[in-house]
Amino acid sequence: MENFALLFQGMGIALQPYNILMAIFGGIMGILVGAMPGIGSLLGCALLLPLTFKMNATSAIIMLAAIYYGNMYGGAFSAILLNIPGDSPAIMTALDGYPLTKKGRPGAALFTANMASFFGGTIGILILTFLGTALADIGLMFGPSEMVAVMVLSLSSISYLLGDSPRKGMIATMLGIMLATVGIDNTTGLPRYTFGNISLLSGIQLVPLVIGVFGFSQVMQLFSQKETDTSELKGKRLRLKDAIITKKEAKECAPSIARSGVVGTIVGILPGSGATISAFLCYIMNKKLSKRGEEFGTGIPEGVAASEASNNAAAAGAFAPLLALGIPGSGTAAVLLSGLMMWGLTPGPQLFTEQSDFCWGLISSMYVGNVLCLLIAMLAIPMLVKLISVPSKLISPVVVVLCFIGAFAASNEMTNIYVMLLGGVIGYFMNKYEYPTSPMLLAFVLSPTIEKNLYRSFQVNGGSASLFWTKPITIVLLLVTIALMVAPQIVKRVKGRQKKV
């Protein structure tokens, strides 16, 4: 009940005209960015982060959060209409969405995607409302050794879950930690890897790095790529009345949405999993559980609903560890974390008690923002169809301009532009040779906190490492980390032996 009281208190903040305006702006930007293939929520948030410099923390996070979940709505558009997912979580949406378009029912697919996104997102926000504080209460029991263990678990899970090769994921993670060590060392006050550059004494800034790795590298990749064929969209007019699905189809979608909403949120909470994995898992789960499971992939609204409900739920779920423990579960959440730090907030268990207005204002705004996103997505269908047709040769130079100004704006220094360019080249080669970039980003964000907590762990224990095997929570977390690293190898070997037999 206390959570409801706090939620209503938060509504007072969320419904302030300026915050509603920010939620609408964020929602529109998120949907636009999500609809355009190649630009995801991560880049969208990173490029728009400088706009929040003049805002208060609550309005700023409301806008960025709206971009994040608005992106999940937008990603479905190009997946359904062109078979090209705007963002990776929409990959599974294309499996049924595009065949529905081929059957002459693109409106029905978009309507289902929007409604499923809304209900999935609402389930996710509802769970976040209750779980956020519970997770923060657990977090309050965490000392420095537990924090180190939970962050090591986050880093290992993301490097093992993303990409095809865990080894490459680990290399990317280590690279992220190395980059984070540039600057003054907080424990001894000595400069590390600054190469005599005064600007680097404060370390590499996250925003220019993200803009480079995810934005500039994308421009490089798009440069020689063939333009997306949008000819099939020419002359296509979508009207809302053609989009409504039948009562029978709506009834069939409801259980899938409910299942995907709950499972998607839980997957979103787990570090490293995020919206893409949740969409994949929920699609497979619903394919097995649904009465029409065999028809999944042939173009049924239920398939679209399963994937879209889960990715929106996961986006909401990702806020629970971010706010309660200060652990981002995905690249976009890492940018949001850097935003929180930039506005002078310290994410972690104390945030819910010390910055209650901020937390509940954000959670309440997500309810409001979700409704607004649904309205925008429904009303913007005709415009978005046109937007998807904008060629990358027009978008690329504009993104380059944004990359330069956005990187500079992070701290008004030219060094940021060098970092952005270097990040772009690193990101390009990492993508080309299948090194996942998200683990690098997460390691970059988390390693200063790991180092600080590791330092404290030894300090409080007189230089002994026994804290790591005498505290139950730490032991459990470290054992889970080891299991996560060892299990895939064992499964691989067992499968290999079975094949031989």
Place this chain on the structure above:
Amino acid sequence: MVLIVNLVLLGVGLYWCITAVTTMPLWQGISLAGGLLPAVASGVMVLLLIFELLDILKKNKINKEYFVNSFKEVNWQDMIPVAVGLGILVGIKLIGMLLTLTLMLFCWLKFLSGYSVKKSAVVTICVMLFLYGVFKLWLKLPLPQGLLGLI
């Protein structure tokens, strides 16, 4: 090319590790010091990269032809944005950020994307006016003015 990328990463890892071990304290009093984390991270990365390199060496025959093919594998057209980026850096030093980006946007649209002068100019003016309004007028960002700022 993957071999070269891994070798570059190995070089960076080794530099990081050697610098940490030789110039930074790893342990001070009863707790870790600044050199420990970079030493461990880069050490693990070097180890993993050695395994990665061994895999590549197992799968490929490394000779002159391999390196020639590696360079052919890269689409050097993709590097044009980097070249443009370096040009922008020089431009910023000379004529400032806003003017450089305006020129770059127009030239890219006209010459690289192949739009007409009119369309390129309209897009450039719209985008740059919007950015000027947001970053210069609203956020009051002190955008670099280059040598022009001295006049």
